[in-house]
Amino acid sequence: MSSELPTSMPTPSCRILSLDGGGAKGFYTLGVLKEIEAMVGRPLCESFDLIFGTSTGAIIAALLALGHKVDDIHTLYKEHVPAIMRRRTPRGRSKALSHLAKIVFGNRSFADVKTGVGIVATRWAFEKPMIFKASVAQAHGRHSTFVPGFGCTIADAVRASCSAYPFFKRPIITTSKGEEIELIDGGYCANNPTLYAIADAVIALEKPRSDLRVVSIGVGVYPEPKRWGLSWLIKRFVSVQLLQKTLNVNTFSMEQLRTILFKDIRTVRINDTFERPEMATDLMESDLRKLGMLYQRGSESFAKHEAELKEMLVQ
16 A cells, blocks of 8 residues: 555535424424434434524524434424414414423523534514524624624524514514514525525635535425315415415525526435325424324435435445
């Protein structure tokens, strides 16, 4: 064997995990992630350099970045998500969401995460994204005044990212600068946060595009549930339908832009369409049996991409 060192060492890949928003349909995401975690054989915070999430994806992203296993997150979802979605008022849902955030995250800060993270929310007044990050290396300016998570707790950031107005109240967070900022669900600006994650890797972290490996996971696409008979329930259904349509348009627009702007970046996108009537659901689903079906569909979707994911993630 030659004793000469190679003229250049291989550059390690920058691996990105991006998780869409979609309310209760995050069970599908967890089904995919369970299989990925089993395949790589270690916590996902050790397999990805950046984990970005919006809304339900923000909950999962934050927990993964803190080192939690997918099974633990799945258990939390089964216990809390149906109860939140069964609440009849925005105030009730927001109260339940805040309770969940406190139970799960406590007062943990962005200094506690074990990998790069991005939690996407939307500023209500200025109609712009607000992305909570842990590392100054991800900043796109104002490095000298950067504060992880704007000085907010992870619980506050996740709660903001999940507040799908008008079905949840608009929370107000207070930054380390004393600014009070009203926020809504990150899905209004980037329900699919993949572009933001790629921008951090390419521009802020200055990673070569050829080194990026992106896993982008949606929540699946499903038939719309049937309308109920009572007029107030019909009104609620139409509102949910409009919100769902808004998020879907955002999701597919972001994905189309990614394929145009970053088609050279190796990406696996998992977001299958299910057309059978029994799969009809929406982001406010509270039927645990139906949510279990979404989890199973996520596991099946993984299988379609298993070979490529293994090549990207298993060394």
